[in-house]
Amino acid sequence: MSRSFGPGMIRLMSRLCLGDKLEDKMRMRNKYRKPTTFHCNAGSRCSLPILVWSLVGFLLMLHFYSLLHQEDGAGGQSQLQISHHHPLLRELEQVEEENIQIPPPKGKRSPRAAKRRPKRPTTLIDEFLDESSQIRHLFFPDQKTAIDPMQEAGNDSFCYYPGRMWLDTDGNPIQAHGGGILYDKRSRMYYWYGEYKDGPTYHAHKKAAARVDILGVGCYSSKDLWTWKFEGIVLAAEETDETHDLHKSNVLERPKVIYNDRTGKYVMWMHVDDANYTKASVGVAVSDSPTGPFDYLYSKRPHGFESRDMTVFKDDDGVAYLVYSSEDNSELHIGPLRQDYLDVMHVMRRILVGQHREAPALFKHQGTYYMITSGCTGWAPNEALAHAAESIMGPWETMGNPCIGGNKIFRLTTFFAQSTFVVPLPGVTGSFIFMADRWNPANLMDSRYVWLPLTVGGAADHPLEYNFGFPLWSRVSIYWHRRWRLPYDWREQK
Secondary structure, eight states, X not given: OOOOOOHHHHHHHHHHHHHHHHHHHHHHHTTTSOOOEEEEETTEEEEHHHHHHHHHHHXXXXXXXXXXXXXXXXXXXXXHHHHHTOHHXXXXXXXXXXXXXXXXXXXXXXXXXXXXXXXXOOOHHHHHHOTTOTTHHHHSXXXXXXXXXXXXXXXXXXXXXXXXXXXXXXXXXXXXEEEEEEEETTTTEEEEEEEOOOSOOEESSTTSOEEOOOOEEEEEEESSSSSOEEEEEEEEOBSSOTTSTTBTTSEXXXXXXXXXXXXXXXXXXXXXXXXXXXXXXXXXXXXXXTTOOOEEEEEEOGGGSOOOSEEEEEOXXXXXXXXXXXXXXXXXXXXXXXXXXXXXXXXXXXXXXXXXXXXXXXXXXXXXXXXXXXXXXXXXXXXXXEEEEXXXXXXXXXXXXXXXXXXXXXXXXXXXXXXXXXXXXTTSXXXXXXXXXXXXXXXXXXXXXXXXXEEEEEEOSSOOTTTTTOOOSEEEEEEOOSSEEOOTTGGGGO
16 A cells, blocks of 8 residues: 655655764764773663762762761851850961071081081071070070069960960979870869979980980969969989889870879879880879879880870760870870770770871860871971861871961971970860970970960861861861960850
8 A cells, every 4th residue: 555755754754864874974983982981780871971970969968968967066167156256266366477587607617517518508497406596595585584474464464475484483484394284173273294304404325315314293283374383293203213114314204194083083194215215105193182292103015015205185975095106106096094094995096107196185176086296306396287086096187287377487397396285275165275395405494385376167278088088177277476365254264
């Protein structure tokens, strides 16, 4: 049976035929071209752009979820932002710059010396370490500029001057190096414990580091974190027994004290070593009072590993943790203490592996754990790094250099100091005091204290390893100030 076709049907059939010919040509052209699609599964194909945009969408959703999760926890991000706009904190977050000129060299070098060792440009770190430097007074001001709480009046009251000599209520320089702060709720008093280095600096042998014989752990008390009363040496050195861990010829560093609510005891942990730093252990002491005396118990290598720079941290739930540099300072170890705080549990985690960090200082803000560490360059200053973690046992992520202000070399040397502790300010959300030591290897008893405001807020600097490059936590910022004071009413907010 025959059928006739109209003009419209003829045009449609022509287009179909032409389409078939074009499709055949495209197949021949693409026969030898490299495929640009991926086999997603048997019987289906998906394009590269779809895969890419799907992955981007997933990461964005993950990022938005993390932000929402952050705002929901511990009072919310809005509370943190409000605190940072508080008028009491604006002054602390102002950036101060420094411009220190390196003086011209004194005299000419002999041709023989110049030939033996070509002279390189002098750096500020060289000037800092040179006890005869013409600008040494900028790093270690003399006693005329000392902070004296018993003499200060007017605008200088309660002002911190990082790097200046700091006197106690008896008019003597405070000796609490490498120390930490304990706030005792029962006495409503702050206690500052640290290395009492009021002795001559010397070298045990030609290649040994500068040292001071052990005198003990000094303790100071204060209600305002500025006026400090000397409570005495609460853990004294051993003078005669050369086999004792605390014999004066050995090393006692970085003492930290925490209070045990279960036992009512004050427990001190410290780095204990010999003059050659081969013992690499922790020591433990205990007292019924924050002002001692502390009874020394024993030393050990925690978890069977060497331990040098260390700290202890007591969490909100009462569980305490030991953090220490180990494996030739190439990594940090962290683990919980027993309920009585007198020994470690068997659980331990390695963190910051291969990063060569020491001088850990931990603190907590809105459910997140933060830590400031330094590099390993002996008495010479180096760059601080900030780290953060959702769980204190890790994983820990590095967030970058927290230092702001000064100049580039100030920031790369942690303002010529090394971290030791971070003190929270009660009632001032997201604000802390960063405690650091400005070591003076030529005269360790004249090492100075660098206390500066630390805040948590803003975006982190570095892409993070475990979160697809999206930072989960706020930036930690340490602001440089030649002179600063705490907010006037922070004591009323405790």
